Each structure stands twice: as C-alpha cells, then as structure tokens.
Amino acid sequence: MTRIRKPGLSVGIGTAAGMAGGLIGLGGAEFRLPALVGVLRFSAREAVAVNLLASFAVLAAAFPFRASSVPLAEIAPHLPAVLGMLAGSMSAAWVGAGWLRRASDRLLGRLILILLLALGVILIVEGVFVADPMRLVADSMLPTVLVAAVCGVIIGLVSSLLGVAGGELIIPCFILLFGVDVKLAGSMSMLVGLPTIAVGLLRHFGDGSVLRETVVWHATILPLGLGSIIGAILGALALGLVPSQALKIGLGLILIWSAWSVFRHLPRQT
DSSP, X not given: OOOOXXXXXXXXXXXXXXXXXXXXXXXXXXXXXXXXXXXXXXXXXXXXXXXHXXXXXXXHHHHHHHHHHSOGGGGGGGHHHHHHHHHHHHHHHXXXXXXXXXXXXXXXXXXXXXXHXXXXXXXXXXXXXXXXXXXXXXXXXXXXXXXXXXXXXXXXXXXXXXXXXOHHHHHHHHHHHHOOOHHHHHHHHHHHHHHHHHHHHHHXXXXXXXXXXXXXXXXXXXXXXXXXXXXXXXXXXXXXXXOHHHHHHHHHHHHHHHHXXXXXXXXXXX
C-alpha cells in the first residue's frame, strides 16, 4: 500500500479531526486513525504511531489553555486517583506498545476495529445519558489508588494500541468512580494522557519505526499535528454552537461508520 504524500491533505485531515474532538472535549485521535489508514494509506501499525505523536502534540498545546480556566490547585485533592491511574496506564502503555510491534497486521486490524467501534458506542451512550458526578469508590487512599490503577491499565492499553489519549475512558472514570466535576475531570484526563502517550512513543521510536522517516515528518506528521491543533482550537471556540450531547451521538455514529468502512478492508496476511 503506497502512502499518500500530500501535506495539504494531512493538514485538512488534522483540522477536521481536531475540530470534531475539540467540540466534545477530546483530541480527535479516534477520527484521525481511520483517515490515516483509509485516506493517507498508512498501515495500521504505522497509523497508530503517527496518531500517537499527533495526540501528544494536541494535548501539549491544549494543556496551558486548560490550566488557565481550571487551576491545577483544584486537582490536588484528587492526586491519589490521578497518580494511581498514571501508574497503571504508563505500565500498560509500555507493554501494549511493545506488543503492537510484534502483532500481525490481521490481528492488529481486527483489534483496532473492535476498539474504535467500542469507543463510538461509548460516545453515543455518553450523549444519551448525561453523567452526574458520583463517588462509587470509598473515599480513602488505598481503594482510590487500586481502582484508579486498574482503570489505568485498560486506558494505557487502549492508548498504545490506538494512538489516542483515552479521554473518552478517563473522564467517565473520574466522574462516575471518584465524583469529579466534568471540567476538572477533563484537566485530570490530560495529566494522565500526556505521560501515558509519552511512554508509548518511547517504544514507537525504535529502529525501523515510521517515526524515524524524514519524509513522513514533512508530508504527514508536522502538517497533521498543525491541523489537529488548529482544529482543536476551532472546535473549542465553537463549543457553544451545538449541544454537546447531540455532538457526541453524531460523532459516535460517524466514528463507527468510518472505522467499519476502513478497517474491515485491511490486508489479511499475517
């Protein structure tokens, strides 16, 4: 499969995906991944690595703006949950990224399809049912850290296998398990997502990685990252124009359709 080397197209994909993510408070990685495979024609393995790098750029660019509206001091009471989730997610991201490099294209394609379909369903469910903060985990150190670490393992695996920050999973965990307000949960999600992605990237920069190819940086990674950041900012600015719940349902349906249309046609060779 020959890759498409069109920087302008990469900017457009990044902008569209970033705007979709910005509208619902995510980085847009879920929408970039099908486009990287179906439009730019990267292999599933290469697309995950490129997507992971773009996700890191979007989160790093958005975090200072987020910190100005949600002070980091408000996160301090929830540090046990954040640190517990980080411990689980970073460990799982390291293992998952290593497994990704050894998995067959057929198995990887099927796994990505399943995970993207699941994330699409999660977006729809979140759009239908508005989650109010509640605390289901005992308000003490040990249970908080243990439950957060278990959640982190799942999040870290999803992050490394899809190249996403995992906000669709992290934010509901903080809201439903630890009683965190949705805006604060978004900032806590970034604190978990950035180190988790960084760990996965360390494994993806090994010998033979697509991330070591200069032409990929010039034609795809830099334009895609730039477009993603621009799109995320535009999406955030347009946040009040469309009801967020309706957006989640619509984008969830789009994600399911695009993931199915792209990843069911992946090569079946091992």
